[in-house]
Amino acid sequence: MQGFTYVKDVAKAGEGSLVNVRGWVYRKRVTGGKIFIVIRDSTGVIQAVVSRDNESVFKKAEQLNIESSLIATGYVRKEPRAPGGFEIQVTDIPWSFVGWQFPINEDAAKADSEYLLDMRHLWVRSRRMQAVLKIRSTIFGAIHEWFRSNGYYEVQAPMFITSAVEGGSTLFEVNYFGEKAYLTQSSQFYLEALIFSLEKVYTIAPSFRAEKSRTRRHLTEFWHAEAEVAWAGLEDMFTVTENLISHIVKRVLESNLEDLSLLGRKTEPLENVKPPFPRVPYDEAINILNKKGFNLKWGDDIGADEERVLTLEFTQPIHLHHFPENVKAFYHRNDPSKPSTTLSVDVLAPEGYGEVVGGGERIYDYDELINKIKRFNLNPEDYQWYIDLRKYGSVPHAGFGLGVDRLVMWICGLDHIRDALPFPRDMRRLKP
Numbered sequence: 377m378q379g380f381t382y383v384k385d386v387a388k389a390g391e392g393s394l395v396n397v398r399g400w401v402y403r404k405r406v407t408g409g410k411i412f413i414v415i416r417d418s419t420g421v422i423q424a425v426v427s428r429d430n431e432s433v434f435k436k437a438e439q440l441n442i443e444s445s446l447i448a449t450g451y452v453r454k455e456p457r458a459p460g461g462f463e464i465q466v467t468d469i470p471w472s473f474v475g476w477q478f479p480i481n482e483d484a485a486k487a488d489s490e491y492l493l494d495m496r497h498l499w500v501r502s503r504r505m506q507a508v509l510k511i512r513s514t515i516f517g518a519i520h521e522w523f524r525s526n527g528y529y530e531v532q533a534p535m536f537i538t539s540a541v542e543g544g545s546t547l548f549e550v551n552y553f554g555e556k557a558y559l560t561q562s563s564q565f566y567l568e569a570l571i572f573s574l575e576k577v578y579t580i581a582p583s584f585r586a587e588k589s590r591t592r593r594h595l596t597e598f599w600h601a602e603a604e605v606a607w608a609g610l611e612d613m614f615t616v617t618e619n620l621i622s623h624i625v626k627r628v629l630e631s632n633l634e635d636l637s638l639l640g641r642k643t644e645p646l647e648n649v650k651p652p653f654p655r656v657p658y659d660e661a662i663n664i665l666n667k668k669g670f671n672l673k674w675g676d677d678i679g680a681d682e683e684r685v686l687t688l689e690f691t692q693p694i695h696l697h698h699f700p701e702n703v704k705a706f707y708h709r710n711d712p713s714k715p716s717t718t719l720s721v722d723v724l725a726p727e728g729y730g731e732v733v734g735g736g737e738r739i740y741d742y743d744e745l746i747n748k749i750k751r752f753n754l755n756p757e758d759y760q761w762y763i764d765l766r767k768y769g770s771v772p773h774a775g776f777g778l779g780v781d782r783l784v785m786w787i788c789g790l791d792h793i794r795d796a797l798p799f800p801r802d803m804r805r806l807k808p
């Protein structure tokens with residue numbers, strides 16, 4: 377008998393093999409002179425049976441609580457009624473940590489979500505959270521894989537910044553040795569500086585938004601995959617974002633079918649995700665929504681409720697593009713052929729999930745940028761180094777930001793973004 381066997385490999389060890397399994401007590405019941413322990417590890421769950429005939433081991437098993445950790449040694453046996461069709465006939469428990477009574481029982485697990493958020497440091501052990509975290513890991517890996525295999529350099533931007541990227545109302549102010557600083561809302565401006573060196577750059581990092589409302593798709597700290605490309609335009613952003621998102625979904629379908637199934641996530645909507653995504657101009661979106669009962673005027677923003685209804689008209693993510701300049705940040709380049717609009721694009725996830733990507737072309741002309749900063753009643757001095765980029769070898773360029781937690785929420789079919797990451801932050805949650 378060699379070392380330790382992961383739960384997922386017990387069946388492969390074959391009936392009659394003697395194995396050592398390490399893990400935690402997921403469930404435990406005593407019937408008919410036997411103790412049935414369901415052991416979980418990072419790969420799954422397996423039933424382990426302790427017979428009263430083995431007195432010393434039975435006593436050890438009797439002590440165990442839910443979430444006690446243990447090593448169980450025993451023989452593999454086919455048992456169709458056990459999870460996975462196999463169980464372990466335990467011959468020894470050479471190691472265990474009994475611990476305290478676990479504070480989350482099956483009723484609590486169905487209890488109010490605030491309690492489970494207070495206990496998130498323990499709830500991360502649940503099978504649902506374990507499945508989400510495995511899918512999340514696949515998603516982060518797929519993002520790195522796609523960018524690296526498409527010629528992008530991974531770069532890093534600072535978390536302490538001095539000017540708003542996405543508007544001043546969601547800045548977290550920081551006292552930086554007596555100077556006013558903010559937590560970054562987006563790495564975009566730094567990526568725009570870096571394209572003059574590396575041309576195609578990306579980063580995955582936290583972004584911070586002082587969102588004063590608790591909604592099901594807003595966090596105050598979220599994970600942001602951002603990219604910037606020299607010489608690129610809006611057309612390139614359509615292509616890049618749809619290929620990236622399709623690649624991510626493909627990797628999840630390849631690697632996490634069991635996890636999606638455990639979450640009860642139907643995979644058909646994900647199997648539809650293939651480029652090209654439908655392109656929906658803002659004007660057309662307004663028409664669709666007003667036919668659905670909304671009363672939107674040209675120039676109105678398209679918020680979560682509108683996005684939800686709009687996405688239910690499609691079976692794929694969509695590119696919602698050419699927003700009016702007043703609903704987008706100052707840096708968006710206006711469309712020369714229709715100056716009241718911008719060369720912007722949001723990618724909306726289907727099934728009502730809405731915005732997962734925001735991006736588009738940036739203003740690369742010096743005077744155009746200064747004029748728009750002033751037109752937006754912003755102070756050019758706050759953007760001095762950003763404006764500098766337009767003095768020296770400026771080029772057309774475009775980029776985007778993907779909200780990774782929102783992408784996880786959609787792909788996993790979750791009701792709330794708080795369940796898309798291990799330790800969520802919103803306006804009323806700072807711990808665990």
Ligand SMILES: NC(=O)C[C@H]([NH3+])C(=O)NS(=O)(=O)OC[C@H]1O[C@@H](n2cnc3c(N)ncnc32)[C@H](O)[C@@H]1O
Nearest residue numbers: 562564585594595598602732733734775776777779
């Ligand atoms: N490099 C860029 O071009 C990014 C650009 N400066 C930017 O930050 N755009 S964005 O504000 O739409 O945010 C981008 C995405 O970031 C996500 N996002 C944006 N804000 C949040 C909050 N509060 N919580 C969770 N996720 C959030 C959401 O998916 C957005 O589509």
Ligand SMILES: [Mg+2]
Nearest residue numbers: 722731733734
């Ligand atoms: Mg946005």
